[in-house]
Amino acid sequence: MTQHALKTLNRRFCVAPMMEYTDRHERYFLRQISRHALLYTEMVTAEAVIHGDKERLLGFSDAEHPIALQLGGSDPARMTMAAEIGQSFGYDEVNINVGCPSDRVQSGRFGACLMAEPELVAASVKAMTAATDLPITVKSRIGIDDQDSYDFLRQFVETVAAAGCTTFIVHARKAILSGLSPKQNREVPPLDYDRVYRLKSDYPQLEIIINGGIENLEQCQTHLAHLDGVMVGRAAYQSPYMMAPVDRDLYGDSAALPSRSDLVHAMLPYIAAQMARGVRLNAISRHMLGLYYGQPGARTWRRYISERSHLGGAAPGLLEDALAQMPIAA
Numbered sequence: 001m002t003q004h005a006l007k008t009l010n011r012r013f014c015v016a017p018m019m020e021y022t023d024r025h026e027r028y029f030l031r032q033i034s035r036h037a038l039l040y041t042e043m044v045t046a047e048a049v050i051h052g053d054k055e056r057l058l059g060f061s062d063a064e065h066p067i068a069l070q071l072g073g074s075d076p077a078r079m080t081m082a083a084e085i086g087q088s089f090g091y092d093e094v095n096i097n098v099g100c101p102s103d104r105v106q107s108g109r110f111g112a113c114l115m116a117e118p119e120l121v122a123a124s125v126k127a128m129t130a131a132t133d134l135p136i137t138v139k140s141r142i143g144i145d146d147q148d149s150y151d152f153l154r155q156f157v158e159t160v161a162a163a164g165c166t167t168f169i170v171h172a173r174k175a176i177l178s179g180l181s182p183k184q185n186r187e188v189p190p191l192d193y194d195r196v197y198r199l200k201s202d203y204p205q206l207e208i209i210i211n212g213g214i215e216n217l218e219q220c221q222t223h224l225a226h227l228d229g230v231m232v233g234r235a236a237y238q239s240p241y242m243m244a245p246v247d248r249d250l251y252g253d254s255a256a257l258p259s260r261s262d263l264v265h266a267m268l269p270y271i272a273a274q275m276a277r278g279v280r281l282n283a284i285s286r287h288m289l290g291l292y293y294g295q296p297g298a299r300t301w302r303r304y305i306s307e308r309s310h311l312g313g314a315a316p317g318l319l320e321d322a323l324a325q326m327p328i329a330a
Helices: 024-033 046-051 054-058 076-089 103-107 112-116 118-131 150-162 193-202 217-224 234-238 246-251 260-276 281-288 298-308 317-324
Strands: 013-015 038-040 067-072 093-098 136-141 167-171 207-211 229-232
Touching: 013 246, 024 038, 024 260, 024 281, 046 054, 046 067, 046 076, 054 076, 067 076, 076 093, 076 118, 093 112, 093 118, 112 118, 112 136, 118 136, 118 150, 150 167, 150 193, 167 193, 193 207, 217 229, 217 246, 260 281, 260 317, 281 317, 298 317
Parallel strands: 013 038, 013 229, 038 067, 067 093, 093 136, 136 167, 167 207, 207 229
Antiparallel strands: none
């Protein structure tokens, strides 16, 4: 058992797994903003974990805790092997992806299409729980295609919970498995928060986290009046400073809120260390472009970094130069 597995995770505020976005550099940056938010990796397939470059796929900084590994797959034996590897890397949770609607994911028989096979998901939960000391959680939709009744969701949750899963993260939209892109699946099917609230009301013993369309802390507070936690995706990426009050307002942490310039300076030693290992500046700085979202000078900040961070010789000091372009009030 890892030292982190003994902790009880507080999922009041989670940052969603997002392909191409929530890599280790993004997570390190977000950790400078919130010490308590639960961070998730990009989805990694079980087969990639078993056969791929494990350090590249799974490696992370100790500073990123608490951190959950999201796995995609449907074979209980392979999912279990991947979960054991995840535990050996020190993750605090393993999450099963039963929500992604993309064609590529469906062809691999995982993601949202697995909502139609709750017994298969339950088999993975049971095997992974038996083989590791980590909480095994499930992220799903409220339904798929024409299987979008409350009874469908309830039966899925009941079946998977009976196998030992006590935490469900529910994206409050159904998934359309053909005809919509993954982006459209985040926007077109209507949100139904009340269905997720009803699930928590009917299963108070389960931990229910809501995901989908949450854009600010006020909305988080509204959901937390009904549920155990919230998961924020695009808003946390596009406007990361929206997370600055999370520790104070959702976790009761009295530490002072960091300023935006504080966050930039906190990142400089990390960026220097990563660049010494061969990482390009823009691989990290791209995650910081939204830091001044909605503030005077936001466009200047984005443009200054975007136009220079990919050039040969770009160094961490570029971010200090970008700060110098900003209005004092920002």
